[in-house]
Amino acid sequence: MSSSPPTASRGGRLALLVLGLCWLAVLFDGLDMFIYGSVLPHLLETKTFGLTADRAGDLGSYATFGMLVGALAAGTVADRIGRKKLMVGCVTLFSLASALCAVSGTLAVFGLGRTLAGIGLGGLLPTAISMVCDYAPRGRGALVIGTLMTAHHTGGILSAYVAKWLVEPVGWRAAFWVCVLPLLFAPVLARFLPESLSFLVAKGRTEEAHALAARYDTEPPAVQDPKQRPADRWNALLNLFRAGEWSQTLLYWLASFGGLLLVYGVATWLPTLMRGEGYALGSALSFVVVFNLGGVVGMLVAGRAADRFGAPRISALWFALTAVGVYLLSVHLPMGVTMAVVFLTGVFLNSAQTMIYATVSLRSTPGNRATAVGWTSGMGRFGAVFGPWLGGQLLASGHGDLGFTAFALAGVSSMVFIGAAALRTSRRGTADEGGAELAAAH
Template identity: 60%
Template sequence: MSPFPVLRTRGAKTAAMVVGLCWMVVLFDGLDMFVYGSVLPNMLAEKALGLTPGKGGDIGSYATFGMLVGALSAGTVTDWIGRKKVILTCTAVFSLASALCAVSTGLGTFGLGRFVAGLGLGGLLPTTITMVAEYAPRGRTALIVGTLMTAHQAGGILSGFVGIWTSQPGGWRVAYWICVVPLLLGVVPIAKWLPESLNFLLAKGRHQAARALATRYGIDLPAPRTERPAAKGHGDAVIALFRGNLWRTTLLFWLTSFFGLLLVYGVSNWLPTMARGAGYDLGSSLSFVVVINLGGIVGMLVAGRFSDRFGAPRVAMVWFAFTALGIALLDIRMPLALTYLDVFLTGLFLFSAQAMVYAAVAARSTDDNRATAVGWVSGMGRFGAVFGPWLGGQLVASRNETWGFAAFAIAAVLATVFVSLTGLRTPRTDTKSDPPLPLSALG
């Protein structure tokens, strides 16, 4: 059975191809992002490169700080030069940065590699979300975004296995060489087969290029969006997020994303280490990485279907609330089978809650500033992604690992509150809500 939803609308083959190609590079994105948490226990055990728990938290934050810069920059650049070029560039950047980590002889070089990798990782995710949202069939935006995000969790699962396979002394270098594979397997297929966004071409007035692309793939052109004034310049796309009454919703989504990504990256980086501090052996601790990401894959598909029916903000609110409960229960020592169940359910709700924040923002945005809106909500959330790994490192360094579960549960409660204030309704203005234009519409 295909991992992608069945699409029965005109242009379904093209949409499936776009989702499939983006899914592949986001899989590598997830592997590169989560592999640090998977190899961290072994790096700490062998004191690789002089690493300590405190420094481990700092290194984890370098990558997320790079992602902050990458996300904020890529959104505006993507609305300027196009989705495809940014996807190609980001994939190449984080792959080459992993090679730098693999050959590092000191923490300075390793930290630089993680920061540069973060630039590519931070730019790739919001750009691919924008791309698949713009090719999604009518009424399927949240499901398609959720499907894409399963790749991120699949990358997390793969990172858990990579951590297990490379647990021998010095094996962390092998793990980072594995993360160079996207340069070979991702860049060429994207360059050859991924089409540019039709919405981007139309928003830029490149009607002839849009018509040629639509003719090539046998798809309809999306209708132009007119309900908001178009952004005229690169900075204007950001300013447009605050016009009228939008400033309140924009800030609330930013705050939700801050706490959502604090959870995603704090838990992803420190779950194995905090689990060991709570008394679980190394094998079980690394298995938690696999289990939580398996839950994330299921959660993405379930949340996507629910969000297309009930609204992405409403689903994100409920999902964050269950995340708080699941993380809080991790602070209680239970039989191993129950712990695995709790980790699975926590992953089911945690990762898809944040993904539905992206889906909601994409659905509420216009064609000319969608990448900017998604990029900035992702980028502002990266402040939380920087803080989460740092916080986990400080708690582990002070031997207060179990307090980490309580801190992350509180973050989930705050995310629940902020997303509930956004209005809990996704307007019927997603990229496919307007009727498509026939190819003759542009002359």
């Protein structure tokens, strides 16, 4: 390595390297997350493992439950072993779990594979966001986070193409074998990804952190107070319920529950529900591509709109538009119109939930912001578990046509809850502060 002084351009190139590596990791995260929904119509049609709609909903919830476990455990594990090692471990875990799905001979083994994959998926995304935040060039944090978040939906697009190209001619197992390929990427992460600045500072390796920060043209994080105790963190949680804050906190949690129910319910069941509306399998998978393209655009648009009009207003409006779009999907419209509706639904749905985190961040005190956003995300994860299960139950009971209606109602409920919460307190903080926090809990 050269001993010459680092330059801004060199620091920018290295920061792009960190972003690029994390972007690829999150791309594989999205591929593994969406692949189940992409192959699900085929699994149900061929009755693989004797799969029924209600069991399929259970399987979808296994992965989201694993994500809940992974997200909750990620912070503790990262504090012990470091964010870099955790990212490598998460990529390895969900890749091997996909191999388990690919070779599974029973529904129980397949379900175990999806649960383990969920743990890896849940731990990866918040860790990757932390990494790119640490190395983002000065004044570019929001742009870097927004760019990273597009990778998840790009993975969803890739999952649809994998299913279209492989499931019919080769079989569903081939799709899961593709999801094993990120295992080859784990050594690349281990070799080229630097350790998190926040982790180095927390471990007292301040000289190493300052050297890396200078190389990446970014500010090193402040040294944390060594007197911070677990009791202080519990006190931060209790502050969310003191002095009349309990009602606002519960409204945020309920909005997040409905938002993630909608996100993961639609992500799991969109191809199957569209197939039930009379569309061919190829067309149903094309909707997944268009939906995730909308998600990419939405992530880039929502932040700018929130900066101008306020995150609470955008969140409420986005959920209202999402509810309309999801409901319209139950109406058999001309193909071009349906594609437009799917695209716009993707634009609003995926970023509406993100705007909940922005709202919570903006309306929290600086000392309690991380706790407020983290717990809002955690409570929402229960909705992520419930959404896939709900879709399966509706299909199993012969009410699959009500699936889009049920998900639309979830959007309406989140609109009401986030709107009510926004009315209860005056705006605090700045849009820039919210932008840095909002993605960390997604």
